[in-house]
Amino acid sequence: MRITGAEAIIESLRRENVEVVFGYPGGAVLTLYDALHKADFHHILTRHEQGAIHAADGYARATGKVGVCMATSGPGATNLVTGIATAYMDSIPIVAFTGQVAVPLIGRDSFQEADIRGITTPITKHNYLVKKVEDLPRVIKEAFFIARTGRPGPVVIDVAKDVFAATFEYEYPESVNLRGYRPIFEGDQSAIDQAFEAIAEAKKPLIFVGGGVNLANMAREITELADLTGFPVTSSLMGLGTVPADHPQHLGMVGMHGTYAANIATTECDLLIGIGVRFDDRVTGLLADFASKAKVIHFDIDPAEINKNVLSDIRVVGDLRWSLPALLTKAGNRKPGEWRAPIADWGRQVKTWAQDKPLSYEQRTDVIMPQAVIEKVSELTQGEAVIVTDVGQHQMWTAQYYRFKNPRSFLTSGGLGTMGYGLPSAIGAQMGKPDQTVFLFAGDGGIMMNCQEIATAANNNLPIKVIILNNQVLGMVAQWQRMFYEGRLAHTSLKGRTDFVKLAEAMGATGLRVSKPEELEPTLRKAMEIPGPVFIDVIVPSTEDVLPMVPPGARLDQIIMGGE
Amino acid sequence: MKHTLAVLVENRPGVLTHISGLISRRAFNIESIAAGYTEEPDTTRITIVVEADEIELEQVVNQLSKLVDVIKISNLTAGDSIHRELALIKVKASAENRSNVVDIVDIFRAKIVDVNRETMVIELTGEETKIDALCEVLKDYGIIEIVRTGKIALSRGPVPAKEL
Numbered sequence A: 001m002r003i004t005g006a007e008a009i010i011e012s013l014r015r016e017n018v019e020v021v022f023g024y025p026g027g028a029v030l031t032l033y034d035a036l037h038k039a040d041f042h043h044i045l046t047r048h049e050q051g052a053i054h055a056a057d058g059y060a061r062a063t064g065k066v067g068v069c070m071a072t073s074g075p076g077a078t079n080l081v082t083g084i085a086t087a088y089m090d091s092i093p094i095v096a097f098t099g100q101v102a103v104p105l106i107g108r109d110s111f112q113e114a115d116i117r118g119i120t121t122p123i124t125k126h127n128y129l130v131k132k133v134e135d136l137p138r139v140i141k142e143a144f145f146i147a148r149t150g151r152p153g154p155v156v157i158d159v160a161k162d163v164f165a166a167t168f169e170y171e172y173p174e175s176v177n178l179r180g181y182r183p184i185f186e187g188d189q190s191a192i193d194q195a196f197e198a199i200a201e202a203k204k205p206l207i208f209v210g211g212g213v214n215l216a217n218m219a220r221e222i223t224e225l226a227d228l229t230g231f232p233v234t235s236s237l238m239g240l241g242t243v244p245a246d247h248p249q250h251l252g253m254v255g256m257h258g259t260y261a262a263n264i265a266t267t268e269c270d271l272l273i274g275i276g277v278r279f280d281d282r283v284t285g286l287l288a289d290f291a292s293k294a295k296v297i298h299f300d301i302d303p304a305e306i307n308k309n310v311l312s313d314i315r316v317v318g319d320l321r322w323s324l325p326a327l328l329t330k331a332g333n334r335k336p337g338e339w340r341a342p343i344a345d346w347g348r349q350v351k352t353w354a355q356d357k358p359l360s361y362e363q364r365t366d367v368i369m370p371q372a373v374i375e376k377v378s379e380l381t382q383g384e385a386v387i388v389t390d391v392g393q394h395q396m397w398t399a400q401y402y403r404f405k406n407p408r409s410f411l412t413s414g415g416l417g418t419m420g421y422g423l424p425s426a427i428g429a430q431m432g433k434p435d436q437t438v439f440l441f442a443g444d445g446g447i448m449m450n451c452q453e454i455a456t457a458a459n460n461n462l463p464i465k466v467i468i469l470n471n472q473v474l475g476m477v478a479q480w481q482r483m484f485y486e487g488r489l490a491h492t493s494l495k496g497r498t499d500f501v502k503l504a505e506a507m508g509a510t511g512l513r514v515s516k517p518e519e520l521e522p523t524l525r526k527a528m529e530i531p532g533p534v535f536i537d538v539i540v541p542s543t544e545d546v547l548p549m550v551p552p553g554a555r556l557d558q559i560i561m562g563g564e
Numbered sequence B: 001m002k003h004t005l006a007v008l009v010e011n012r013p014g015v016l017t018h019i020s021g022l023i024s025r026r027a028f029n030i031e032s033i034a035a036g037y038t039e040e041p042d043t044t045r046i047t048i049v050v051e052a053d054e055i056e057l058e059q060v061v062n063q064l065s066k067l068v069d070v071i072k073i074s075n076l077t078a079g080d081s082i083h084r085e086l087a088l089i090k091v092k093a094s095a096e097n098r099s100n101v102v103d104i105v106d107i108f109r110a111k112i113v114d115v116n117r118e119t120m121v122i123e124l125t126g127e128e129t130k131i132d133a134l135c136e137v138l139k140d141y142g143i144i145e146i147v148r149t150g151k152i153a154l155s156r157g158p159v160p161a162k163e164l
Ligand SMILES: Cc1ncc(C[n+]2csc(CCOP(=O)(O)OP(=O)(O)O)c2C)c(N)n1
Pocket: A390, A391, A392, A393, A394, A395, A417, A418, A419, A420, A442, A443, A444, A445, A446, A447, A469, A471, A473, A474, A475, A476, A477
């Protein structure tokens, strides 16, 4: 089959079962866009390239498939950078196509030339510059394989403009042959045996789950392990949704804004079973004193995660789809009673911590409390919605108060903490999960970083519900200023003059506003009835803190409590 | 402790930048890097000398191994292996002291590869310490410039690094 490079890309996308791409055209990719048009390939035009890549990311997180986006050379490509780094930090599979100037113009500072390979090298799992059309099929095959296998991640394919138009004999390879990339699936059985022994001996065990469990689709197995053993469970931000929030052993999130019970249990446990976690500093607090009484077992697919931050006593390197079933098989030989008896005291202790110091906040009737908004949405959606957040206080409140029931239902920029992530990601999530309710929680700061994408949602009739917790400040930064900078609010007041209702309406969406507590539920219900995208501007107080909080650099048990 | 790693990589543009970028970002202590072609046309071999304890070393190896273009890493510190570096040293050599310099060159089994009225260029291959020692002695005569390749290493015995 003799076709052009542009046609070859589309054909290869079909072979990879890609249903939709998010992108933005320009000079270097005109030929590609012309081919997309002729092939009638499903493409969502965002309003900014950053929107395209975050949408691909949200699509990937919600569905588990590889997200695909496209941008032109130079500024189009550099506009992807924040999104690539966001995906890289959270191990999200994305293939991003960028146009590059024509081969004879590369390296001459040509119009709209940027070395996107060089720029994205430290933030991609792998990247390519394609200068010969014959290389395209192999490169695309490899890119999808690399993005989705092993520890997933973003891959950039930079394609020179003349490659799109060149014709060649197309054949899509059946398999890849990469000498330097052989992702491990199965690890060492003896590691499972060691882990099992440690688990069977533990008196004060704690299961700690992370984003890896979501990525490996191992939520059910983790819950089974918890059900069988009776061990308490805590989660990183990225692990939320894997074990249902209402599970009786779930202590909630650990770390800087973790629950009292989770943080104390981590400090006091004698065995910490980390599964698909990377022990980020937001989790560990003062590293030297993290889980210092515990033996640590670390389950991860990436050998480089072992001993990177926390030294582990037992390492189980391999795909969780191998290690968890293997562990469950062994663990199943002991009866639930045999598991539970030795840890009964510990179980009671942990429960007491959770009961004595639950999450709480001041109940007010004169204003809408931001935490109450999350709780109300949680109740109205019964924990079943796909929840996306931006970055800031609202993100932490969502992690604390939404009662997640399902894996891949909490989409948030954990590693990079990218403001502006939420709206485009919600668009991608809704594209991937058309039958699910998608809610976005955003701050009045972050929503403005990609607010243009509400136009994308409107054009595509995506029924996403965007709740703007409007506290008229850059809340999270203001909180740190109150706590650690003697209250000097340096450039964190937004002054609240932006009219989000009008903003939504100006872009073809619906806008609602609510400031009275008694109107919150009716407004939310009304929004849920509206078939298209809605901005719900919820006016909340400016000075509420996210609590509990472990100050940066402090030990996990040095907790500033709050609430009532 | 110093470790010598043989890193076999795909011979592709950008591989060296990728590796050196990773090393500097993760703040690994690298003493030298030397790269060149090998017996296989599509493979480049990079010898890296890193100062690291056991845990740091494991991180260096694991992080480098994650790069798709890195095929294999062998540690040539522990095994029995040959370590060499090449240096070219331009030193002041006037008529009066030239014979002294020549004596030193002989003692070190180095070679003189260029001579003119005021200077000489000396070539020496050997272990790092030997090159350091020669440079130290030549300092007294006035060194104008030095260029060193960085260490390369090869295991003794029949097994190549790619099969270690
Ligand atoms: C792109 C980007 N810039 C800056 C920051 C730093 N930052 C973290 S939270 C925050 C405030 C967010 O304010 P807002 O969106 O109003 O949410 P709130 O904290 O009030 O819920 C800022 C500025 C960031 N995370 N990302």
